[in-house]
Amino acid sequence: xxxxxxxxxxxxxxxxxxxxxxxxxxxxxxxxxxxxxxxxxxxxxxxxxxxxxxxxxxxxxxxxxxxxxxxxxxxxxxxxxxxxxxxxxxxxxxxxxxxxxxxxxxxxxxxxxxxxxxxxxxxxxxxxxxxxxxxxxxxxxxxxxxxxxxxxxxxxxxxxxxxxxxxxxxxxxxxxxxxxxxxxxxxxxxxxxxxxxxxxxxxxxxxxxxxxxxxxxxxxxxxxxxxxxxxxxxxxxxxxxxxxxxxxxxxxxxxxxxxxxxxxxxxxxxxxxxxxxxxxxxxxxxxxxxxxxxxxxxxxxxxxxxxxxxxxxxxxxxxxxxxxxxxxxxxxxxxxxxxxxxxxxxxxxxxxxxxxxxxxxxxxxxxxxxxxxxxxxxxxxxxxxxxxxxxxxxxxxxxxxxxxxxxxxxxxx
Amino acid sequence: xxxxxxxxxxxxxxxxxxxxxxxxxxxxxxxxxxxxxxxxxxxxxxxxxxxxxxxxxxxxxxxxxxxxxxxxxxxxxxxxxxxxxxxxxxxxxxxxxxxxxxxxxxxxxxxxxxxxxxxxxxxxxxxxxxxxxxxxxxxxxxxxxxxxxxxxxxxxxxxxxxxxxxxxxxxxxxxxxxxxxxxxxxxxxxxxxxxxxxxxxxxxxxxxxxxxxxxxxxxxxxxxxxxxxxxxxxxxxxxxxxxxxxxxxxxxxxxxxxxxxxxxxxxxxxxxxxxxxxxxxxxxxxxxxxxxxxxxxxxxxxxxxxxxxxxxxxxxxxxxxxxxxxxxxxxxxxxxxxxxxxxxxxxxxxxxxxxxxxxxxxxxxxxxxxxxxxxxxxxxxxxxxxxxxxxxxxxxxxxxxxxxxxxxxxxxx
Numbered sequence: 001x002x003x004x005x006x007x008x009x010x011x012x013x014x015x016x017x018x019x020x021x022x023x024x025x026x027x028x029x030x031x032x033x034x035x036x037x038x039x040x041x042x043x044x045x046x047x048x049x050x051x052x053x054x055x056x057x058x059x060x061x062x063x064x065x066x067x068x069x070x071x072x073x074x075x076x077x078x079x080x081x082x083x084x085x086x087x088x089x090x091x092x093x094x095x096x097x098x099x100x101x102x103x104x105x106x107x108x109x110x111x112x113x114x115x116x117x118x119x120x121x122x123x124x125x126x127x128x129x130x131x132x133x134x135x136x137x138x139x140x141x142x143x144x145x146x147x148x149x150x151x152x153x154x155x156x157x158x159x160x161x162x163x164x165x166x167x168x169x170x171x172x173x174x175x176x177x178x179x180x181x182x183x184x185x186x187x188x189x190x191x192x193x194x195x196x197x198x199x200x201x202x203x204x205x206x207x208x209x210x211x212x213x214x215x216x217x218x219x220x221x222x223x224x225x226x227x228x229x230x231x232x233x234x235x236x237x238x239x240x241x242x243x244x245x246x247x248x249x250x251x252x253x254x255x256x257x258x259x260x261x262x263x264x265x266x267x268x269x270x271x272x273x274x275x276x277x278x279x280x281x282x283x284x285x286x287x288x289x290x291x292x293x294x295x296x297x298x299x300x301x302x303x304x305x306x307x308x309x310x311x312x313x314x315x316x317x318x319x320x321x322x323x324x325x326x327x328x329x330x331x332x333x334x335x336x337x338x339x340x341x342x343x344x345x346x347x348x349x350x351x352x353x354x355x356x357x358x359x360x361x362x363x364x365x366x367x368x369x370x371x372x373x374x375x376x377x378x379x380x381x382x383x384x385x386x387x388x389x390x391x392x393x394x395x396x397x398x399x400x401x402x403x404x405x406x407x408x409x410x411x412x413x
Numbered sequence: 414x415x416x417x418x419x420x421x422x423x424x425x426x427x428x429x430x431x432x433x434x435x436x437x438x439x440x441x442x443x444x445x446x447x448x449x450x451x452x453x454x455x456x457x458x459x460x461x462x463x464x465x466x467x468x469x470x471x472x473x474x475x476x477x478x479x480x481x482x483x484x485x486x487x488x489x490x491x492x493x494x495x496x497x498x499x500x501x502x503x504x505x506x507x508x509x510x511x512x513x514x515x516x517x518x519x520x521x522x523x524x525x526x527x528x529x530x531x532x533x534x535x536x537x538x539x540x541x542x543x544x545x546x547x548x549x550x551x552x553x554x555x556x557x558x559x560x561x562x563x564x565x566x567x568x569x570x571x572x573x574x575x576x577x578x579x580x581x582x583x584x585x586x587x588x589x590x591x592x593x594x595x596x597x598x599x600x601x602x603x604x605x606x607x608x609x610x611x612x613x614x615x616x617x618x619x620x621x622x623x624x625x626x627x628x629x630x631x632x633x634x635x636x637x638x639x640x641x642x643x644x645x646x647x648x649x650x651x652x653x654x655x656x657x658x659x660x661x662x663x664x665x666x667x668x669x670x671x672x673x674x675x676x677x678x679x680x681x682x683x684x685x686x687x688x689x690x691x692x693x694x695x696x697x698x699x700x701x702x703x704x705x706x707x708x709x710x711x712x713x714x715x716x717x718x719x720x721x722x723x724x725x726x727x728x729x730x731x732x733x734x735x736x737x738x739x740x741x742x743x744x745x746x747x748x749x750x751x752x753x754x755x756x757x758x759x760x761x762x763x764x765x766x767x768x769x770x771x772x773x774x775x776x777x778x779x780x781x782x783x784x785x786x787x788x789x790x791x792x793x794x795x796x797x798x799x800x801x802x803x804x805x806x807x808x809x810x811x812x813x814x815x816x817x818x819x820x821x822x823x824x825x826x
Contacts, residue, residue, distance in 0.1 A: 087715050168676060169719060171584050253710050262732035263581060265719075268710045294707035297666050297681045300722030302500050304732055306582060306678075307720055309713030319675035319717055 033057055038095045038130035039354050039372075044084030047355040055095070058127075060108035060134045067120060067135070069102040071153035072128045074349075074357050074370040075186065076247070076270060077313070081126075082358070090126060097128025097372075098313060101143060101152030111137050119143040121152040123325075125317045129351065131374055138322040141329050144336050154186065154343035154369035159332050160325055161269060161312045162190035165245060168328070169308050170265040176242040177202040179233060179259060181252065183219055184211040186369040187269070189344045191245060192218040197340050204233050204241060214367050230255055245269060254293045262304040269310040344368025350378035446470055451508045451543035452767050452785075457497030460768040468508070471540075473521035473547045480533060480548070482515040484566035485541045487762075487770050487783040488599065489660070489683060490726070495771070503539060510541025510785075511726060514556060514565030524550050532556040534565040536738075538730045542764065544787055551735040554742050557749050567599065567756035567782035572745050573738055574682060574725045575603035578658060581741070582721050583678040589655040590615040592646060592672060594665065596632055597624040599782040600682070602757045604658060605631040610753050617646050617654060627780050643668055658682060667706045675717040682723040757781025763791035 035054045042049045060066040078096050080086045101121040104114050114120065114137065122128075123139040143152045166172040172195070180191045183205025192215075195201040205219035206229050212222050221236060223229040233241065242263075244256040247270030256266045295307055315321045335341045346366040349357040350373065357370045448467045455462050473479040491509050493499045517531040527533065527550065535541075536552040556565045579585040585608070593604045596618025605628075608614040618632035619642050625635050634649060636642040646654065655676075657669040660683030669679045708720055728734045748754045759779040762770040763786065770783045 168584075171581075249711065262728055262734060263737075268714045270714075294709050295720070296707050297720060297722060298662065300720065301681045301683075301724050302727060303722065304724055304728050305722060307708070307710060307713065309710060309716065309718060311714050311717055314715060315675055315717050321675060324676075 036131040037351060037374075038127075039097070039351055041082055041092050041094050041096050043092045044082065044089070047082075047358060049082065049092075050354055050358070052351050052354070055130065058132060058134045060106060060111065062109045063111050063136050063138075064108040064134045065104055065111060065114050065120070065122070065137055065140045066106045066108075067100065067102040067122060067133045067140070068105045069100045069128070069131055069133050069374050070149035071101050071348075071374065072097050072372040073099040073153045073157055073186075074354075074361060074372060075099075075157055076361060079358060079362055095127045095130055097124065097126065097130070099123055099153060099156045100128040100133055101149045102133070102374075105132065107137075108134075113137060114140060114142075119149075119152075121147075121156050123156060123316055125313075129354070129372055138326075139316065141326070141333075144333050147336065150345050150348060150371045150373065151343045153371050154345050155332075155336075156329075157312060158186040158190040158343065158369065159194070159341065160328055161310065162187055162194050163328050163332055164312070164315075164325075165267050165269060165308075165310050166191065166194055166243070168324075169267055169310055170243045170306075172198055172201065172243060174199045175201070177204065177237060177261075178243045178245065179204040179206070179241045179256070180219075180245045181206050181225075181248050182364070183207040183222065184215045184367045185247075185364075186344070186366075187245075187247065189215070189218060189368050190341070193341045194335075197335060202237070202241075204229075204236075208364055211367050230259060233259055240264065243267070253295075257295070257305060257307065260303075260305050263306070265306040265308060267308045267310050269312075346370050348373040348376055350376040352378040449544040450764060450787075451540075452510070452764055454495055454505050454507050454509050456505045457495065457502070460495075460771060462495065462505075463767055463771070465764050465767075468543065471545060471547045473519060473524065475522045476524050476549050476551075477521040477547045478517055478524060478527050478533070478535070478550055478553045479519045479521070480513065480515040480535060480546045480553075481518045482513045482541070482544055482546050482787050483562035484514050484761075484787065485510050485785040486512040486566045486570055486599075487767075487774060487785055488512075488570060489774060492771060492775055508540045508543055510537065510539065510543070512536055512566060512569045513541040513546055514562045515546070515787075518545065520550075521547075526550060527553060527555075532562075532565075534569050536569060536729055538726075542767070542785055551739075552729065554739070554746075557746050560749065563758050563761060563784045563786065564756045566784050567758050568745075568749075569742075570725060571599040571603040571756065571782065572607070572754065573741050574723065575600055575607050576741050576745055577725070577728075577738075578680050578682060578721075578723050579604065579607055579656070581737075582680055582723055583656045583719075585611055585614065585656060587612045588614070590617065590650060590674075591656040591658065592617040592619070592654045592669070593632075593658045594619050594638075594661050595777070596620040596635065597628045597780045598660075598777070599757070599779075600658075600660065602628070602631060602781050603754070606754045607748075610748060615650070615654075617642075617649075621777055624780050643672060646672055653677065656680070666708075670708070670718060670720065673716075673718050676719070678719040678721060680721045680723050682725075759783050761786040761789055763789040765791040 034057050036057050037052055038055045040051055040053045042051065058066065075098065081089060081096050099122065104116050104118040104120055106116060107114055119142065120140050121143050122133065122135050124133050124135045127133055178191065178195055178201060180188050180203065182188045183192065184207040188205065192203055192205065195203045203219040205215065205222045206225050207215060207222060209224045216222050223232050240259045240261040242261055244259055244266045246252050246256050246266065246268050249268060253268065260266055300307065316325060332341065344367065346368040348371050354372060357372065360366055361370055447470050449470050450465055451468045453464050453466045455464065471479070488511065494502060494509050512535065514534040517527050517529055517533055519529060520527055532555065533553050534556050535546065535548050537546050537548045540546055585591070591604065591608055591614060593601050593616065595601045596605065597620040601618065605616055605618065608616045616632040618628065618635045619638050620628060620635060622637045629635050636645050653672045653674040655674055657672055657679045659665050659669050659679065659681050662681060666681065673679055713720065729738060745754065757780065759781040761784050767785060770785065773779055774783055
């Protein structure tokens with residue numbers, strides 16, 4: 001494990017060196033560049049499938065906006081993409097990333113509402129982790145004046161998802177209680193903040209112990225994810241809770257349903273348990289999928305319970321709910337302007353540091369959002385900095401002492 | 414079948430004769446009666462398990478109200494009780510019935526808020542189909558001045574269920590669409606009326622053809638329950654609908670989910686398919702229960718769908734949500750006073766006519782609610798009146814030409 005961590009560090013150092021050299025070389029052509037840097041996922045698998053490379057500069061089509069990206073959001077979902085454990089992933093190679101912020105560089109034909117120079121944040125159906133992104137105008141929003149690019153990249157997916165789950169799906173009202181897994185993560189922190197905009201809402205958060213000091217003020221009660229939180233919650237609230245937000249899936253579904261009060265709503269909005277441990281190949285994913293506890297509608301009837309699934313990406317890119325999302329974004333901007341909500345940024349990473357960032361999110365080491373800062377130069381790592389990363393993000397199939405330099409070379413041009 | 418229908422008629426005639434004789438006999442003792450008439454279910458099974466009998470006069474306990482019953486509601490759920498196909502039914506013999514209206518005759522110790530003579534409607538955890546009922550004050554509501562006793566008995570279960578499903582569980586808003594099965598039934602008509610209180614709501618109703626003329630103005634689109642309504646709805650609304658209300662269960666669950674728009678809510682609020690045809694014994698019920706299509710939470714996640722179960726009786730009597738129901742009732746009384754809603758009464762029946770009433774609801778012959786009118790004398794039936802009733806309500810196990818006079822005698826004192 002230490003050896004692997006050392007290899008990861010060495011590799012990143014290599015990326016940094018190449019990156020710095022490249023920047024110097026390209027400095028004169030940056031004004032009218034035909035190429036841009038992007039993170040590429042070469043194939044589904046471990047961290048070694050990721051590299052930074054040059055890609056042809058995209059140009060906006062009809063109804064699209066071209067954005068010079070400043071910051072990108074990194075989500076647990078990106079890990080699922082990397083491992084190919086999402087529903088119908090596109091074929092690699094691909095550029096991951098679903099959200100970014102930046103400045104409008106140009107607009108396509110028939111594109112209204114945006115001008116060159118506008119500070120914007122956007123959803124992208126892949127391709128966000130790049131210097132330049134084109135996306136339909138329906139997915140682009142002007143940033144509030146006071147918002148930074150890093151905040152904007154941390155805002156869209158997490159706050160829209162949290163808001164829609166709490167207020168569109170579950171109808172959160174005064175006096176209710178909410179249980180949220182991964183309370184220290186991006187969605188978890190957004191949920192906690194949004195709950196505080198409604199009077200007298202009790203938030204039960206579940207998070208790793210080492211985050212407790214940092215996030216304890218954001219929730220009402222905090223539990224270690226390794227303890228039997230069901231019993232702990234029931235001690236405080238024997239009737240259970242009104243809303244359970246679960247991004248883990250698996251066993252947690254049954255537990256979550258147990259904790260629901262009558263008329264309560266359980267919302268599954270992610271399936272991060274499908275990523276860890278043994279479920280890294282498509283087949284083990286499929287197996288997990290089927291092993292998820294299914295729900296009998298008659299049981300819901302007898303118990304007066306509601307179970308919901310929520311996928312913001314599908315809502316945007318498959319189900320065509322852009323205008324609903326736009327209206328939610330407007331409400332969120334109001335709350336932001338009133339200083340009632342503020343995205344929590346865990347840390348900023350250069351594109352070349354995407355592996356370390358992914359490892360951190362895999363290890364659930366983040367409090368708030370991880371951001372890829374496109375203009376950031378990678379920080380040279382100390383070997384000791386990464387000795388704590390686990391090996392779970394890497395493919396076990398990978399033969400040790402692999403000498404395929406193409407696989408190992410992260411920065412290809 | 415004709416033979417059975419004739420037997421049913423003959424039997425009822427017998428009930429009527431006995432009833433009339435009894436009333437004459439008891440006329441002097443009605444002021445301080447130690448007994449009252451009630452419908453008794455002697456055991457789970459067919460219509461022949463029902464009879465009208467004398468029972469000891471109930472007296473109110475602490476926190477209870479004693480009601481001289483004027484009218485009782487008859488619901489599909491009562492058929493499930495009769496057949497024993499509900500979850501944890503009490504042991505027969507029992508008095509069925511979950512709702513009634515009447516006049517407060519006395520109150521128990523520590524009972525506040527009601528006085529003798531108050532016109533009230535109430536939920537009862539069984540025992541409603543009787544001349545006198547005692548029930549905790551939490552389940553009793555003062556009737557609006559203009560409401561008749563028949564309307565009040567038709568109001569509680571149907572309108573509270575419809576309201577809570579549309580506004581508490583599903584969050585019905587302007588411009589949404591609702592699909593409702595059994596659109597001609599009590600809940601169906603309540604749903605249609607409540608939908609009309611929200612601007613621009615489209616209601617797709619499913620009902621037997623013969624009801625279409627009577628209920629066509631209450632819904633936007635009406636379909637025959639025997640046609641492929643999925644295709645018909647999709648022709649009009651290719652995206653599907655926002656809310657599906659299903660009281661049938663079985664195959665309809667899968668179909669209902671198919672028809673849901675993203676963020677749409679499917680609500681199962683009954684399981685009347687478990688009553689018909691072969692599913693009449695406990696074992697076939699249990700089999701049906703397990704055969705109901707189960708739902709994978711990950712599928713809900715991918716499709717952004719919500720599935721809910723709603724049982725008002727469990728909410729009231731198991732889950733302790735009386736105060737929530739009270740607040741809903743207050744809102745409904747406002748709508749009633751504004752003449753925005755009005756319960757639809759199909760027909761009034763004497764206690765002794767409970768079998769014919771049940772047969773009618775079984776055959777889905779009703780438009781709106783069937784009411785047991787406690788003060789009504791049974792109408793002598795013409796033999797031809799009941800030749801259209803099906804045999805499905807009777808137990809197939811029952812040997813033909815059964816001469817057990819106890820089983821056949823409906824009015825025992």
